[in-house]
Amino acid sequence: xxxxxxxxxxxxxxxxxxxVEAATREGRPLTPTERIIASVEAYTPQEAAERTxxxxxxxxxxxxxxEPLIINLGPNHPSTHGVLRVIVELDGEIVRDVTPVIGYLxxxxxxxxxxxxxxxxxTCVTRxxxxxxxxxxxAYTLGVEKLLQLDIPPRAAWIRVLLSELNxxxxxxxxxxxxxxxxxxxxxxxxxxxxxxEVLDLFEMVSGERMNHRYFQVGGCAQDLxxxxxxxxxxxxxxxxxxxxxxxxxxxxxxxxxxxxxxIGVIPAEQLLNLGVTGPxxxxxxxxxxxxxxxxxxxYEHFQFDVPTEIAGDAFARYLVRVRxxxxxxxxxxxxxxxLPEGPVIADDRKVxxxxxxxxxxxxxxxxxxxxxVTEGFMVPEGEAYATIESPRGEMGCYVVSDxxxxxxxxxxxxxxxxxxxALRPLSKGGYLADLIAVIAxxxxxxxxxxx
Amino acid sequence: xxAQINAVVPGAVVEEHEALGExxxxxxxxxxxxxxxxxxxxxxxxxxxxxxxxxxFPDQPGRFRLAxxxxxxxxxxxxxxxxxxxxxxxxxxxxxxxxxxxDWQEREVFDQFGVRFNGHPDLCRILNPLDWDGHPLRRDYxxxxxxxxxxxxx
Numbered sequence: 001x002x003x004x005x006x007x008x009x010x011x012x013x014x015x016x017x018x019x020v021e022a023a024t025r026e027g028r029p030l031t032p033t034e035r036i037i038a039s040v041e042a043y044t045p046q047e048a049a050e051r052t053x054x055x056x057x058x059x060x061x062x063x064x065x066x067e068p069l070i071i072n073l074g075p076n077h078p079s080t081h082g083v084l085r086v087i088v089e090l091d092g093e094i095v096r097d098v099t100p101v102i103g104y105l106x107x108x109x110x111x112x113x114x115x116x117x118x119x120x121x122x123t124c125v126t127r128x129x130x131x132x133x134x135x136x137x138x139a140y141t142l143g144v145e146k147l148l149q150l151d152i153p154p155r156a157a158w159i160r161v162l163l164s165e166l167n168x169x170x171x172x173x174x175x176x177x178x179x180x181x182x183x184x185x186x187x188x189x190x191x192x193x194x195x196x197x198e199v200l201d202l203f204e205m206v207s208g209e210r211m212n213h214r215y216f217q218v219g220g221c222a223q224d225l226x227x228x229x230x231x232x233x234x235x236x237x238x239x240x241x242x243x244x245x246x247x248x249x250x251x252x253x254x255x256x257x258x259x260x261x262x263x264i265g266v267i268p269a270e271q272l273l274n275l276g277v278t279g280p281x282x283x284x285x286x287x288x289x290x291x292x293x294x295x296x297x298x299x300y301e302h303f304q305f306d307v308p309t310e311i312a313g314d315a316f317a318r319y320l321v322r323v324r325x326x327x328x329x330x331x332x333x334x335x336x337x338x339x340l341p342e343g344p345v346i347a348d349d350r351k352v353x354x355x356x357x358x359x360x361x362x363x364x365x366x367x368x369x370x371x372x373x374v375t376e377g378f379m380v381p382e383g384e385a386y387a388t389i390e391s392p393r394g395e396m397g398c399y400v401v402s403d404x405x406x407x408x409x410x411x412x413x414x415x416x417x418x419x420x421x422x423a424l425r426p427l428s429k430g431g432y433l434a435d436l437i438a439v440i441a442x443x444x445x446x447x448x449x450x451x452x
Numbered sequence: 453x454x455a456q457i458n459a460v461v462p463g464a465v466v467e468e469h470e471a472l473g474e475x476x477x478x479x480x481x482x483x484x485x486x487x488x489x490x491x492x493x494x495x496x497x498x499x500x501x502x503x504x505x506x507x508x509f510p511d512q513p514g515r516f517r518l519a520x521x522x523x524x525x526x527x528x529x530x531x532x533x534x535x536x537x538x539x540x541x542x543x544x545x546x547x548x549x550x551x552x553x554x555d556w557q558e559r560e561v562f563d564q565f566g567v568r569f570n571g572h573p574d575l576c577r578i579l580n581p582l583d584w585d586g587h588p589l590r591r592d593y594x595x596x597x598x599x600x601x602x603x604x605x606x
Contacts, residue, residue, distance in 0.1 A: 018583035031576040106579040276553025401507050414503035
């Protein structure tokens with residue numbers, strides 16, 4: 001197609017042209033998503049203003065008699081939780097339809113994994129859901145360990161539980177802070193980030209990094225918890241219940257907060273299940289699916305905790321579930337600290353795990369193993385495995401296929417944000433535009449995980 | 453479990469095996485929709501589709517190996533359905549009519565592997581730009597040396 005004037009005056013028009021070009025090349029009609037992308041970008045701003053004006057003059061006051069106003073929210077917008085673009089069809093203030101457009105953060109992580117050795121690929125997978133890096137890496141290492149049929153020492157499993165729960169806490173704190181911000185409750189953001197920063201300091205003590213840690217290794221953890229970590233975590237656990245009371249004092253009984261969230265974004269639980277939605281969103285609708293309980297991994301069966309559920313299924317219920325989950329995470333972490341077993345933190349399998357650093361000074365075999373593992377990587381038996389864990393956002397699955405070599409043949413991450421985001425359309429249809437923001441906020445998608 | 457599929461959809465199951473504690477059932481490509489519906493509505497109650505994904509084996513006769521991970525929240529069991537889709541224009545039936553959540557996941561497989569899903573309501577690219585050339589997760593997709601994308605877009 002030739003370049004039209006639209007393209008030069010309206011920079012976004014390019015993507016609309018791409019849609020039409022793709023369909024023309026393949027000789028097929030436009031799909032619904034392509035049609036909406038093409039239509040939002042078919043007008044220049046002047047044309048759009050003229051059409052709106054004409055529409056207003058033509059319309060009477062009854063809803064549904066006007067041509068819908070199509071507006072483009074995002075991909076960069078302060079209320080959309082990352083680079084999520086939503087094309088909204090409006091009838092006045094009522095949302096007739098929404099079309100999420102994603103892919104702005106797509107970096108081909110699954111393809112990159114295929115060209116790294118099994119242990120190098122850990123670096124890639126942590127970078128998907130950047131608010132829950134420990135969840136990504138947990139799913140991946142469990143998948144690879146399943147293929148290797150490798151058991152990890154109890155201490156390593158408990159440390160994994162500890163850090164996964166700490167990560168869940170940090171992730172929910174971001175949810176709470178940013179949701180507050182999006183609903184206009186600004187101060188809660190500062191309180192949540194105060195505690196989240198303390199959690200990130202703890203992550204930094206353990207792994208040396210505040211984000212994108214590669215602390216979990218295939219076979220266990222990279223090293224033992226550092227000195228001073230446990231007292232500092234204990235101090236945090238002691239103050240957190242009071243701090244969560246503070247957030248609740250700001251929000252739960254707040255009539256404005258309740259008005260913004262109660263009764264917003266409700267669909268039947270069966271429909272959520274059918275859409276593949278998992279995590280707090282599903283539990284807020286009354287289905288107590290939590291993989292930590294229903295198929296325990298990494299020793300979750302040793303801990304006493306409840307799975308918070310609500311029945312309302314609205315945005316307020318999703319908020320309540322997450323706040324109560326934070327309290328349950330604190331309970332789990334306290335149990336880990338009270339009963340942390342002694343012993344090694346990584347499996348003693350020299351074909352997979354690097355030998356201890358000090359052994360390289362005196363053991364020739366250790367040196368050879370180290371050299372082979374670093375230059376070539378370890379071999380994983382041929383086969384396929386699907387490991388699932390409960391990430392802060394729902395079921396995080398990792399499907400790994402091995403052809404017997406040192407590199408993954410295929411790594412697929414089933415990210416909960418990606419699947420959950422499909423519910424945005426049914427959840428927000430028929431509501432007000434302002435409620436769309438509440439629905440996005442309480443679905444809590446992380447675009448790094450959605451786009452991978 | 454394959455007996456239950458075969459009872460409803462005769463001749464659908466090619467083979468069944470268990471490895472690493474995971475049950476895999478290979479189903480004929482043209483029977484996948486019926487097999488999924490039988491597993492969802494039957495006594496197995498696979499109410500959830502956990503994921504749809506694919507792996508490319510260029511040397512195999514049926515080139516694309518699709519994996520459907522099913523989960524039953526009633527019984528807690530999981531199963532993997534496997535389907536091979538080959539040829540120049542690989543295609544299988546869409547299961548969006550059984551689980552609405554298959555929508556984006558099938559679009560992702562279409563986008564990354566070029567497998568078409570018949571009956572999908574909105575089969576267009578999802579992660580890559582709409583006019584992207586080729587399917588990046590195919591094994592023969594070039595790595596490095598390709599044109600730098602987006603340079604002419606500014």
